[in-house]
Amino acid sequence: MFRKELKKFKKSGSFYRKMKKEKESFMLIYVWELPIVLIWTKPALLLQVCTGLPSFNSNLMKKSNIPGVAEMFCKPSEVPIHQRNVQVKTTVNMEATRNPDFDLGQNNISDDNSSETDVILNEYCRKKSSETLQQWAIKHNITHQAVKELLSILKNQYNDNDLPMDPRTLLHTPTSTPVIDIPGGQYWHQGLENCLRNAFKDLDRNITIHLNVNVDGLPIHKSSKHQLWPILCNIHQMPNIKPMAVGIFIGKSKPLSVSDYLKPFVEELIPLMSHGILVNGKSIEIKIRCFICDSPARAFLKGVINFNGKDGCLKCTTSGEYSQISRTVVFPNIRCKLRTDEKFRQKEYGKHHREYSPILEIPGVDMVQDFIIADSLHLLELGVMKRCLIGWRDGSLGYAGKLSANQIEKLSKDIQNVKLPSEIHRSMRGLDCLAHWKGVEWRNLLNYVGVVVFRDVLPQNVYNHFLLLFIAVTICSCDIYSKHQQTAQLMFEKYI
Numbered sequence: 001m002f003r004k005e006l007k008k009f010k011k012s013g014s015f016y017r018k019m020k021k022e023k024e025s026f027m028l029i030y031v032w033e034l035p036i037v038l039i040w041t042k043p044a045l046l047l048q049v050c051t052g053l054p055s056f057n058s059n060l061m062k063k064s065n066i067p068g069v070a071e072m073f074c075k076p077s078e079v080p081i082h083q084r085n086v087q088v089k090t091t092v093n094m095e096a097t098r099n100p101d102f103d104l105g106q107n108n109i110s111d112d113n114s115s116e117t118d119v120i121l122n123e124y125c126r127k128k129s130s131e132t133l134q135q136w137a138i139k140h141n142i143t144h145q146a147v148k149e150l151l152s153i154l155k156n157q158y159n160d161n162d163l164p165m166d167p168r169t170l171l172h173t174p175t176s177t178p179v180i181d182i183p184g185g186q187y188w189h190q191g192l193e194n195c196l197r198n199a200f201k202d203l204d205r206n207i208t209i210h211l212n213v214n215v216d217g218l219p220i221h222k223s224s225k226h227q228l229w230p231i232l233c234n235i236h237q238m239p240n241i242k243p244m245a246v247g248i249f250i251g252k253s254k255p256l257s258v259s260d261y262l263k264p265f266v267e268e269l270i271p272l273m274s275h276g277i278l279v280n281g282k283s284i285e286i287k288i289r290c291f292i293c294d295s296p297a298r299a300f301l302k303g304v305i306n307f308n309g310k311d312g313c314l315k316c317t318t319s320g321e322y323s324q325i326s327r328t329v330v331f332p333n334i335r336c337k338l339r340t341d342e343k344f345r346q347k348e349y350g351k352h353h354r355e356y357s358p359i360l361e362i363p364g365v366d367m368v369q370d371f372i373i374a375d376s377l378h379l380l381e382l383g384v385m386k387r388c389l390i391g392w393r394d395g396s397l398g399y400a401g402k403l404s405a406n407q408i409e410k411l412s413k414d415i416q417n418v419k420l421p422s423e424i425h426r427s428m429r430g431l432d433c434l435a436h437w438k439g440v441e442w443r444n445l446l447n448y449v450g451v452v453v454f455r456d457v458l459p460q461n462v463y464n465h466f467l468l469l470f471i472a473v474t475i476c477s478c479d480i481y482s483k484h485q486q487t488a489q490l491m492f493e494k495y496i
Helices: 002-006 013-021 023-027 037-041 043-051 058-062 069-073 089-098 112-139 144-157 192-199 258-275 295-302 341-345 376-394 405-417 431-436 439-453 460-476 479-495
Strands: 180-182 185-189 207-215 227-235 244-251 277-279 282-292 321-323 328-330
Touching: 112 144, 180 258, 185 258, 192 227, 192 244, 192 258, 192 277, 192 282, 207 295, 227 258, 244 258, 258 282, 258 295, 376 431, 376 439, 376 460, 405 431, 405 439, 439 460, 460 479
Parallel strands: 207 282
Antiparallel strands: 180 185, 185 244, 207 227, 227 244, 277 282, 321 328
């Protein structure tokens, strides 16, 4: 019916220009992202596509005031009388009334010229199929090689020439990455706001999130001097959301200036914390919970001297001394005044400060309490336990505790012969591989193996000293023994 009516229009240049100009309001009014022009030329196809949409509601379509829609989705008896035998000329007359220059001219729409509608539909379907493939490849982390092979199959088997050949075109991979030069290397900033918008695309309520910030350095290759220093954030109350890379630094060493390194991150974070982010009409309030880093990175971010310096303690004002025996800096005084955020910001700690840190500008951040130092990997496993075992083997802790060659051989065999529980997947290696031990091996030695194998090789006083550390760590590692934490603190103090 509609096609017959439309055939009465005559083609003219004025009509073509006017239709092109007004196509958004007249020809391309979208109903569920589908062009209304299908109602005139492809009613059966529109019905087929619409009914396949997951969010389609035929009842709403039955009540539609758009000419022809109700007739397609209602039974003949259900069509309101005022909508039956709707003539497209009504719409055309409205357009002619609004625009005096509207020219019906010569015949414009015919069976041959319905190709414009086909082009619109094909373009819509092509975009939808490309978006679906793109989302699938990103969600499942499909390699570019696999995506390229899939695109080749689709083009060859199904003659889908509208799909791109290259996966980079499908995934909209940027051809260039905007980086800025800072002292020591280059920095790429993705932006915290972009990360959060990608993570909360389907947000439907107002929320408040607490961010954990992590900074650490890692080498790219063992044979290369270049290393990466990413700024990572994760949401504390939503562990299912993967950590987000806000920015990445690359250079032959760590960034030479903490101010230049953190400046883009801090400048973006401050207004976000003040005003939040609006996604889908819902607000996201942002707060910083803490900074989680290892000891070198903590000192770098705070702009203080390194952890092994004489004034390097981040929590108290103790001053260290150099030990000729252990050849390290030791802290003989363990009961000193604690550092405070107020005095830190006023730089009252003398040699403890090294340079200005942009983190001081972030509102609500405590420069002492919000930097987590309870890092068991570096404090206990790769710290105390590694230093003790190497000291007993080499005698660097004094000859009173040095092991003989026979004791070292026996200790190595005992460590290898220990049968660990099934939940511990990495087996222990001998002392000949000590330089290649992983952190989990040092942890197993401290928590499980050492209390057994050290008993027969270490002097009694040295073994009793190790037991202080073992029992204190065991108490602090389990909630069942939480009532004994004061005892653990006394043991730690006596061990030190």
